[in-house]
Amino acid sequence: MSTELTGTDPSTSELRPRRRPRRALPLVLTSLLAAAAVTAGVVASNAVAPDTARTGPLVADPVPPAAAGEDLGDGTRLAQYEAVDGYKVFHLRAAPVAWEVAPGDVRQAYAYNGVVPGPVIRVNEGDKVRFVVQNDLPETTSLHWHGMDLPNDQDGVPGLTQPEVEPGQSYTYQWTAISTGTHWYHSHMHGDQEGKGLYGSLEVVPRLGDISASRDYRLMIGDGPLGFVFNGKSFPATAPLRARVGERVRIRLIGTGPEMIHPIHLHGGYFEVVAQDGRRLPFPQQMDTVTVSVGQTYDLIWTPTRVGKWMIHCHIFSHAETHHGMAGLVSIFNVDPPTVGLPLPLPLGG
Numbered sequence: 001m002s003t004e005l006t007g008t009d010p011s012t013s014e015l016r017p018r019r020r021p022r023r024a025l026p027l028v029l030t031s032l033l034a035a036a037a038v039t040a041g042v043v044a045s046n047a048v049a050p051d052t053a054r055t056g057p058l059v060a061d062p063v064p065p066a067a068a069g070e071d072l073g074d075g076t077r078l079a080q081y082e083a084v085d086g087y088k089v090f091h092l093r094a095a096p097v098a099w100e101v102a103p104g105d106v107r108q109a110y111a112y113n114g115v116v117p118g119p120v121i122r123v124n125e126g127d128k129v130r131f132v133v134q135n136d137l138p139e140t141t142s143l144h145w146h147g148m149d150l151p152n153d154q155d156g157v158p159g160l161t162q163p164e165v166e167p168g169q170s171y172t173y174q175w176t177a178i179s180t181g182t183h184w185y186h187s188h189m190h191g192d193q194e195g196k197g198l199y200g201s202l203e204v205v206p207r208l209g210d211i212s213a214s215r216d217y218r219l220m221i222g223d224g225p226l227g228f229v230f231n232g233k234s235f236p237a238t239a240p241l242r243a244r245v246g247e248r249v250r251i252r253l254i255g256t257g258p259e260m261i262h263p264i265h266l267h268g269g270y271f272e273v274v275a276q277d278g279r280r281l282p283f284p285q286q287m288d289t290v291t292v293s294v295g296q297t298y299d300l301i302w303t304p305t306r307v308g309k310w311m312i313h314c315h316i317f318s319h320a321e322t323h324h325g326m327a328g329l330v331s332i333f334n335v336d337p338p339t340v341g342l343p344l345p346l347p348l349g350g
């Protein structure tokens with residue numbers, strides 16, 4: 001895959017034509033993807049061409065796990081990268097996809113690498129990173145790195161800091177990861193591209209140590225053409241979250257909008273808000289509901305004290321319920337007993 005970048009001047013970003021068709025993947029990679037798809041019993045057909053995606057009935061495309069990255073247990077996947085000349089190089093392909101937000105509810109989405117949200121980008125503070133963005137949408141695009149301290153010409157604003165990336169073209173961004181904490185990336189084009197699914201979590205691990213946690217989940221909140229979705233899914237399709245009594249569970253809330261605010265409420269006690277927009281709070285605040293606006297991120301730490309099924313949901317009922325029951329912005333924590341004795345006398349029942 002590194003041959004994609006041969007000849008790229010690492011000191012600049014450049015708009016350049018797509019060099020070769022998508023099918024010219026190295027044989028080994030192609031074989032691996034095919035093998036993974038067969039193993040999972042699915043067909044590796046997430047690469048929907050823009051023209052075919054707009055014709056015929058929408059049918060959700062199974063995503064080959066190996067292509068989408070490691071499952072992080074919350075409905076998101078960890079982006080894969082390759083090390084090239086001291087850079088962590090990520091490939092993000094924007095393309096239409098038929099996306100099932102809930103059983104039987106298949107919608108026309110735009111996705112990076114076939115998944116909504118796009119793969120989770122997680123790097124270390126100080127890493128030099130490069131992103132090769134391939135535009136296989138039927139329209140222009142760009143990619144903005146929300147919350148990042150980076151050179152102006154890498155900011156991803158079309159018409160201001162770069163030209164629009166035309167269909168069929170790729171564009172390379174690169175910068176050094178300075179801004180630590182929970183951030184996100186998203187399309188900065190045509191307004192509705194973000195709502196259709198072109199966003200992902202962007203997490204920079206501090207050099208001097210991260211927020212300590214037993215579990216690390218993220219919930220990206222969407223309210224656009226895909227409906228009310230946590231990580232691209234509407235309840236009951238949202239990924240069930242697991243935890244144990246006594247664990248420190250990190251929950252990264254990210255408001256992707258593109259239109260609304262959402263008071264996110266957790267059943268089963270309170271959480272601590274330990275960071276906002278990637279910045280550690282000097283005085284973490286204990287709450288049971290935090291309102292997440294478009295563009296904001298919050299890091300919560302929750303220590304479950306009782307086993308059971310505990311909801312986390314938007315408290316605006318039209319975002320989380322219908323007359324037929326719960327829907328939209330709802331996820332369930334399945335809290336199991338602790339595996340070892342706890343150092344604190346936590347209430348376990350009654």
Ligand SMILES: [Cu+2]
Pocket residue numbers: 260261262263314315316319329
């Ligand atoms: Cu809401």
